[in-house]
Amino acid sequence: MWRTSTIALASLALLPSVLGTDILHTNGFSNCKTGTSTVKVNNVDISFDKSTNNVDFDVSGTSTEEQFVTAELIVTAYGIKVYNNTFDPCSDDTKVDQLCPVPEGTFSANGSQAIPSEYLSKIPSIAFSLPDLDGNAQMVLKAKDGTEVACVQSTVSNGKSADVPAVSYVAAAIAAGALAVSLIGAAASGAHPGTSTSSPGFFEVMWWFQGMAMNGMHSVNYPGVYRSFSKNFAFSTGLVSWGGLQTSIDSFRSHTGGNLTNNSYDYLKNATLVYPDGTTTTTTSGIAKRALDLVARQINTSVNGTGAESGNSTSKESHLVQGIQGYVEQLTIPQSNTFITVLVLFAIVILAIVVSILLFKVILEAWALFGKFPKSLTTFRKEYWRIMFQTITNLIFLLYGVWTLYCIFQFTHGDSWAAKVLAGVTFAAFTALLAFYTWKIFSVVRKLKQLEGNAHALFENKETWKKYKLFYENYKRGYWWLFIPAIIYMFAKGCVLAAGDGHGLVQTIGQLAIEAIMLILLLWSRPYQRKSGNWINIIIQIVRVLSVVCILVFVEELGVAQTTKTITGVVLIAVQSGLTAILALLIVINSIISCFKENPHRKRRKAAEKHLSRDLEGDAFLMQPTPTSSPPRHGRKMSEAGGYDRFRALAVSRFGPQREESSEALVTGGADMGKSGYRSVSQGRSDHTGSPPPFSREPRLPDLAFENYRHK
Incomplete structure (x- = not known):
């Protein structure tokens, strides 16, 4: 059995495969049999090493009775069945003592077997290079009368993945660079009224990253490569994998009405996430380590814990996920912990901002006592409270879209009454703050039009400019009001994505309509003061629309072939990565210009x-x-x-x-x-x-x- 089954497992590489240097292996597993089962598989770990031509396996489980079975192995890749074979464990050429018959109680088997050379030539080299293979191996055990007694399936990978920590670090560095250039530009202009910042700025970069993260939260059947890619930008929405924080949030939820049975950090650590299309993944990051630690072993078997060497009987729970839950739980963040996680990280950032500004204020006061600091810092010294409040307002404006998303998701999927109260209070406070600024700006504009006939003082009066510029500083004078459609746009995106969770077609069509309306508005108005700002933001919006069109291909109701979905996912990654690289290049160019160009x-x-x-x-x-x-x-x-x-x-x-x-x-x-x-x-x-x-x-x-x- 094992020789036949391992050959079948290796044959899945007839189509492009997945992860690591010359190694194909299973990644997690889930039980695919509905109802009760007389045989339960607790652990499956099978891998093929091209360098040694060996297949290593480690399987364990339990059976409620002794019985003779036949096994069927089915291997699919990108939705296409590439191998299907049925064999008898008691047959002489596929003899497996542990399954002939299946014993009552626990059993385990692990070892290594060689693959005949005639099968190796059928495995293309591309199988070991492309990341995130959409491959699946399924084994079905049937009784002699044809009754299915067990079914287990696992995703197959090769060690390579689009989920690379370095991508997150590079994206964070790009955002930090955009922030630095924006701050340098603001300092160089000396807060001169009517001064616009160069594009792309910090807000534009962060909103772009947030868009890519939210693209991975739809309730659709993503190809594995795009699911892994979108995970890299979770940091832009406030999601960071932090075990200690999740444990504390679990404790908070348990005291405020939360249920931790299948919704906690400890549960996720030992769970296999199963997506609607049958693909699986584990929440731990030990895939590469397991691949490097694989060594050839002689076959060792045991029954009821006896034998030369007992296999690993640790069981991983199968956990069905999709949409926003599937996105956050691959970061080992339980879905009910999502909002509190973002709230805590938001509070940490706010605290860092307050401490930094107050510390800088103290430094300036000490500097004033012992020397004379530059005049450009005088405004900060006198108005540090205003600067602090406006910085926090900037952060709220930046996160308003994702805050809407997480608050509504907490209302619909949370189980802690205290977390729901916090979500309601903070969402109301953020909305009220933005509504207050909107009312103040409109009040100023109304008075200006009555007295002067126009609203040019929004850009000319220094005090008015300092108070409200964060909402319209890059717009032309006639389009200062466009910050209102921008707020509505962010609210609508978060609302549609969260309220439509579980309905991929509704989410995608709603997002496509929202993105298309914003694109039309930008093409009609071209509101930015600088031509570069208009072109960059229009291009970003075009890519957003195209991204949602690509996500429409992943919708299950449309029945698009898996190969088409995978190709679409790769194209989407290429387009989004290319635009990200262009934004990074423009940030570098802007930084060079800022350093050498005299303040106009x-x-x-x-x-x-x-x-x-x-x-x-x-x-x-x-x-x-x-x-x-x-x-x-x-x-x-x-x-x-x-x-x-x-x-x-x-x-x-x-x-x-x-x-x-x-x-x-x-x-x-x-x-x-x-x-x-x-x-x-x-x-x-x-x-x-x-x-x-x-x-x-x-x-x-x-x-x-x-x-x-x-x-x-």
């Missing part, structure tokens, strides 16, 4: 100051004529003085016309210079006192009996 606002300010200084030095109007200039003629109007014309033109070019002033008013008002009030809606001032802005501080003639001089 500072450059324009210096040029204006230099020009103004040169005009004032040679201005006859200030009674400091240049050597080549002639004194003004008697009765010459002051507006004809060239210096003043140049000064006025410069002021208008920088700040725009303020009000009409005749030359006579300029002369007669010289004595009142600096006393008149000034009022600007853009400046947000309602009083008539204080210094006017720089563009109204025009030169006035001192009171030196100039009128008498004019009429002589």
Whole structure:
């Protein structure tokens, strides 16, 4: 039996295979027989090593009675049956003492057998190179009368997987780089009103990673390669595998109405996850280690614990999963722990932000006592509370989509009343905060339109800009309102994905409609100030739409062939990986530009100051004529003085016309210079006192009996 069965197992490589260097092996197992069974398999571990041409196996189980059986081995790859063979364990050429007959009680067998050379040539080399093979091996034991007494199935892999920790680290580094470039750009602009950041920014990168993670949460039959790939971006949604944290959350749930029987960290550690298409995976990461530790062994068998060597009788529970549950539990996060996991990590990040800002504030205060720090840090020193609050608001805005997802998932799949209360409170608080900012911005815009006729002060007034820029800083002036569709977009994505869990077709069609509407909105408005921002965000949105179209291929109701699904999964990985690489390249380019390019606002300010200084030095109007200039003629109007014309033109070019002033008013008002009030809606001032802005501080003639001089 074992020789025949192991040859059959190796033959699954007739189609592209899965994981490790020259090794094919089973990965977890599940019982596929419905109802009661007289034979129960507790452990299955079979592997083929190309370098030694051996098949190693380790099988154990229990039987309620002694019985003669026949065994059928079925091997499929990518939905195609590549091997099917029935054999008798009592036959001379397939003799297996442990199954002839199947004994009552426990039994186990482990060992190694060689594969004949004629079968090796049928295994293509591609079987050992492609990651995440969609292969499945199933063994069915039947009684002599044809009654099925046991059924066990296992996924076959080769040691290679698209689930690579290095991918998560690289993605996190890309996000960190985008954050650093965004911070450098903000510091270089000096919080100048109307300044936009370069694309891709931190928000764009994180939302892109979140999108790829959410693409792996649909209740569809993903090919194994894409399921593993999407797992790499779980960190962007707040999911991190942390055993100690999960144990603490389990304890919290157990005291607040939670059921830990089949929904706990300890249970998942010893469970085999079974997906709707029959593929299996384990939650532990010992696959590669087991492959390296495989050695050729002589066959050893035992009955009821006696014999030369007893096999491993440890049993792994079969755990059927799909959708969001399948995504989070492959990270060893029980589905009912999902929201609390994200909440705790969110609280840790908030604490880190608060501590970092307060620590930096203390450093600045100490610096002020012993030295003089740069003027660029003065704003932080004075307004650190505002900066802290806005940083937290930024984080809430960033996570609002996935927060909606996890809160609704907690309401529908959670079992702890305390966790549901926390989900409701935090979701209401986050929504209320974003609604408050929306109301405030609309209130400001309404007042500005009443007083000035437009909302340009959102981008021109420094105080208004500092308060609300996080929502619209990269948009054009006429499209400041697009942050509202962005919030609705995030809410709708999380809501449809969570509420539709278990219904893959509904989820996918809903997500496709949402992504398509957002793409149409971007193509219609092209709202970003920079052309690069428009193109990058439109391309990202196009890839999002195409990604959901690809996921539609995985929907079970459409009946698409497994080979087509696998090809689609590989294409989807290639497209998403390519766009991620482009974003990383653009971040590097932006960082180089930020380091060597002079701040355009500072450059324009210096040029204006230099020009103004040169005009004032040679201005006859200030009674400091240049050597080549002639004194003004008697009765010459002051507006004809060239210096003043140049000064006025410069002021208008920088700040725009303020009000009409005749030359006579300029002369007669010289004595009142600096006393008149000034009022600007853009400046947000309602009083008539204080210094006017720089563009109204025009030169006035001192009171030196100039009128008498004019009429002589």
